[in-house]
Amino acid sequence: MRTHPDESPPDSEIDGHSNSDHSNMYPDIDPAEHGPVGGPVNGPMRRIKVRDGIRVVAFTGTLLGHITSERPDSLHWTELSIYRKEDGLFIAHRVGVSCVAHRADCSAIEGKNLPAVADMKSDEFATEDRRPCPVCRPDIASEAAADPASIRGETDRHWVGICKDAFSLISALHTNRHGVRSLSGLASAALSQAAEHDAQIAAALNTELEV
Numbered sequence: 138m139r140t141h142p143d144e145s146p147p148d149s150e151i152d153g154h155s156n157s158d159h160s161n162m163y164p165d166i167d168p169a170e171h172g173p174v175g176g177p178v179n180g181p182m183r184r185i186k187v188r189d190g191i192r193v194v195a196f197t198g199t200l201l202g203h204i205t206s207e208r209p210d211s212l213h214w215t216e217l218s219i220y221r222k223e224d225g226l227f228i229a230h231r232v233g234v235s236c237v238a239h240r241a242d243c244s245a246i247e248g249k250n251l252p253a254v255a256d257m258k259s260d261e262f263a264t265e266d267r268r269p270c271p272v273c274r275p276d277i278a279s280e281a282a283a284d285p286a287s288i289r290g291e292t293d294r295h296w297v298g299i300c301k302d303a304f305s306l307i308s309a310l311h312t313n314r315h316g317v318r319s320l321s322g323l324a325s326a327a328l329s330q331a332a333e334h335d336a337q338i339a340a341a342l343n344t345e346l347e348v
């Protein structure tokens with residue numbers, strides 16, 4: 138349907154978010170000190186850039202698992218990817234994806250300042266691939282052509298977790314709803330897939346959780 142969200146966006150987009158000094162971004166994690174944790178890192182290494190809020194996280198690593206909750210008629214869904222960096226760190230990237238377009242005056246987006254679909258980021262849905270909001274039911278293509286500012290797009294929500302071992306990865310993928318901490322079906326599926334490629338994740342999943 139669209140390009141994979143985890144593939145590198147164009148560099149022009151990255152430049153605006155890049156931070157020249159990454160060395161102290163995660164002071165509690167020092168690859169030089171711990172070395173490749175949990176044994177060898179398997180799989181083809183490639184350069185990966187993922188969005189996290191308004192910045193971009195870049196690293197060299199391998200994709201261990203990728204799961205999406207998208208169904209044929211989905212308007213919103215979640216995608217979860219698990220990577221392992223060449224130095225052993227685990228990186229999880231979760232995206233709340235939306236392909237919905239609204240009329241600017243739709244009651245469902247009142248108070249939200251959504252961008253015009255023509256101004257969306259390159260890794261989000263293009264105007265022609267968006268689906269109409271069931272409330273305001275815009276004719277997306279013709280209304281956007283007549284007045285680009287009249288059609289607004291819901292934006293994707295990105296989250297990145299950087300974890301020093303498989304146990305903290307599993308912990309980071311728990312969600313907390315109404316005070317209940319749990320591992321979603323999506324997270325469980327992504328971890329199971331990743332465990333097929335990574336011995337440390339497999340070992341962590343096979344470890345009894347003492348609570």
Ligand SMILES: [Zn+2]
Nearest residue numbers: 239243270273
């Ligand atoms: Zn709407």
